[in-house]
Amino acid sequence: MAQYMGQPIFILKEGTQRTRGRDAQYNNIMAAKAVANAVKTTLGPKGMDKMLVDPLGDIVITNDGVTILKEMDIEHPAAKMVVEVAKTQDDEVGDGTTTAAVLAGELLEKAEDLLEQDVHPTIIASGYRLASKKAEEIFNEFATPVSADDEEVLTKLAVTAMTGKGAESARDKLAKICVDAVRAVVEESNGKKDVDIDNIKVEKKVGGSIEDTTMVNGMIIDKERVHANMPKKVSNAKIALLSCAIELKDTEVDAEIQITSPDQLQQFLDQEEKMLKDMVQKIVDVGANVVFCQKGIDDMAQHFLSKAKVLAVRRVRKSDIEKLSRATGGKIITSLDDIKPEDLGEAELVEERKVGTEDMIFVTGCKNPKSVSILVRGGTEHVVDEVERALTDALRVVEAAVETEKLVAGGGAPEIELALRLREYANTLKGREQLAVQAFADSLEIIPRMLAENAGLDPIDKLVELRSAHEDGKVNAGLDVFTGEVVDMWEKGVIEPLKVKTQAISSAAETAVMVLRIDDVIAASKEKEGGEGGTPDIGGEGGTGDFE
Numbered sequence: 001m002a003q004y005m006g007q008p009i010f011i012l013k014e015g016t017q018r019t020r021g022r023d024a025q026y027n028n029i030m031a032a033k034a035v036a037n038a039v040k041t042t043l044g045p046k047g048m049d050k051m052l053v054d055p056l057g058d059i060v061i062t063n064d065g066v067t068i069l070k071e072m073d074i075e076h077p078a079a080k081m082v083v084e085v086a087k088t089q090d091d092e093v094g095d096g097t098t099t100a101a102v103l104a105g106e107l108l109e110k111a112e113d114l115l116e117q118d119v120h121p122t123i124i125a126s127g128y129r130l131a132s133k134k135a136e137e138i139f140n141e142f143a144t145p146v147s148a149d150d151e152e153v154l155t156k157l158a159v160t161a162m163t164g165k166g167a168e169s170a171r172d173k174l175a176k177i178c179v180d181a182v183r184a185v186v187e188e189s190n191g192k193k194d195v196d197i198d199n200i201k202v203e204k205k206v207g208g209s210i211e212d213t214t215m216v217n218g219m220i221i222d223k224e225r226v227h228a229n230m231p232k233k234v235s236n237a238k239i240a241l242l243s244c245a246i247e248l249k250d251t252e253v254d255a256e257i258q259i260t261s262p263d264q265l266q267q268f269l270d271q272e273e274k275m276l277k278d279m280v281q282k283i284v285d286v287g288a289n290v291v292f293c294q295k296g297i298d299d300m301a302q303h304f305l306s307k308a309k310v311l312a313v314r315r316v317r318k319s320d321i322e323k324l325s326r327a328t329g330g331k332i333i334t335s336l337d338d339i340k341p342e343d344l345g346e347a348e349l350v351e352e353r354k355v356g357t358e359d360m361i362f363v364t365g366c367k368n369p370k371s372v373s374i375l376v377r378g379g380t381e382h383v384v385d386e387v388e389r390a391l392t393d394a395l396r397v398v399e400a401a402v403e404t405e406k407l408v409a410g411g412g413a414p415e416i417e418l419a420l421r422l423r424e425y426a427n428t429l430k431g432r433e434q435l436a437v438q439a440f441a442d443s444l445e446i447i448p449r450m451l452a453e454n455a456g457l458d459p460i461d462k463l464v465e466l467r468s469a470h471e472d473g474k475v476n477a478g479l480d481v482f483t484g485e486v487v488d489m490w491e492k493g494v495i496e497p498l499k500v501k502t503q504a505i506s507s508a509a510e511t512a513v514m515v516l517r518i519d520d521v522i523a524a525s526k527e528k529e530g531g532e533g534g535t536p537d538i539g540g541e542g543g544t545g546d547f548e
């Protein structure tokens with residue numbers, strides 16, 4: 001603490017905690033490593049799953065790195081940075097989240113050794129940056145170009161992304177669905193392929209088996225008709241997409257209407273009925289025979305709609321209304337007064353179908369064919385959720401491959417090859433940065449090492465085997481975790497998009513560098529209970545439910 005003529009001078013608020021220098025570094029590294037270690041055992045097809053229980057007792061069972069890290073309530077600031085690596089990976093490419101987090105932990109572990117040898121953190125940081133940049137160059141040298149039309153290779157990519165996830169049993173079928181879905185929504189503009197994953201809607205319904213998962217050319221809405229007398233099936237649908245309710249508005253002010261005779265009451269009710277009838281009439285007049293409404297539909301309006309043979313659905317999610325708009329070419333109508341015939345969307349068929357025990361609305365034969373849905377089925381909620389996660393990973397992987405058209409083999413092959421070439425590069429460097437680049441190369445080997453360990457194989461033996469295969473020029477030699485042998489992974493069909501690897505390495509490196517450069521942690525004291533936290537955060541996202 002600073003002192004002036006014997007008097008202590010306080011520059012930080014009371015209760016502030018401060019750690020400096022080596023202590024700060026070691027604390028941060030330890031916390032980051034702890035997080036990486038937590039997901040290590042889930043890596044690869046033979047990785048184990050984690051069961052996460054939240055304060056309310058809800059359970060998530062998963063093998064997905066980013067899901068695990070998101071669900072864990074992590075407090076330590078440096079640990080949170082590793083969680084961010086996984087999140088970034090998830091946002092950017094959708095797969096490789098465990099790889100990225102594990103790599104960040106290992107880079108810090110190796111940095112710790114260097115710190116102990118008195119290598120300054122800034123030297124390590126700059127060595128890591130050099131290595132990460134060089135890695136990208138090297139990768140582009142040995143990655144294999146692929147055509148976005150090569151269905152066989154795309155299917156293999158999807159299978160690799162799903163291996164070891166809950167979706168195992170129906171892997172091949174799901175992989176085909178993924179490839180079909182992505183290929184259905186691919187758009188080409190001046191030679192560049194673009195996939196908007198938002199055009200693929202994944203809807204879940206518990207029941208049946210994973211095998212029953214299907215792809216539908218169009219949209220699936222998890223709702224039913226509002227009225228049993230409405231048609232179940234409408235061909236040549238003209239669809240009105242409403243963001244307003246088909247209800248009478250409550251007055252904003254507290255108005256009181258005095259009714260003095262039964263006649264007046266009847267008049268009042270008749271008036272209400274007429275207003276609702278007019279609203280429905282407006283919809284019918286423009287020619288709509290299907291209504292998707294984001295808000296409510298009054299009972300009386302339901303009655304009129306069903307008399308007019310209109311299929312109506314209420315409380316449809318906002319995101320679904322938006323997707324319907326894209327799929328059917330309809331405009332979202334904010335007020336019934338403005339409804340016009342040209343605002344209506346079109347589809348060949350809108351139909352309510354039974355899925356398991358529940359009804360769902362299927363909109364098929366849409367105007368814009370670049371819109372598909374996948375209906376995920378499975379025995380229990382946990383199964384369906386994990387299949388959805390596996391499926392989303394696979395969809396994103398196929399997306400990455402279609403967009404960038406460059407692939408590498410999996411099973412640790414690219415990491416070993418990269419390590420080998422980075423070591424050669426390190427030898428061309430002078431000074432202590434050489435040590436950091438070497439440490440970076442060593443860190444990459446954590447991936448094959450964990451793949452082996454999780455498969456119950458001896459990691460050291462396998463690493464030696466892998467290294468010598470790569471020294472013999474076998475670029476794609478990786479570890480087949482099912483047989484324990486070092487084989488050509490490309491021939492085995494274990495393939496990943498290059499982007500999964502480059503993104504994982506660059507964000508892991510960036511985070512490791514960031515953690516290393518911190519030498520002072522100044523943490524403000526927590527606010528006392530009852531102060532800030534006085535109003536519990538209810539409502540928020542979940543509160544608005546259907547209206548979101």
Ligand SMILES: Nc1ncnc2c1ncn2[C@@H]1O[C@H](COP(=O)(O)OP(=O)(O)O)[C@@H](O)[C@H]1O
Nearest residue numbers: 043044065095096097098099163410411479481
């Ligand atoms: N059949 C296989 N044999 C060996 N390794 C595989 C196989 N399938 C996938 N892998 C490897 O598993 C790793 C990915 O594991 P995964 O648990 O999906 O973690 P991540 O969240 O990083 O994607 C990759 O290194 C990939 O190459």
Ligand SMILES: [Mg+2]
Nearest residue numbers: 095096161393
């Ligand atoms: Mg994966």
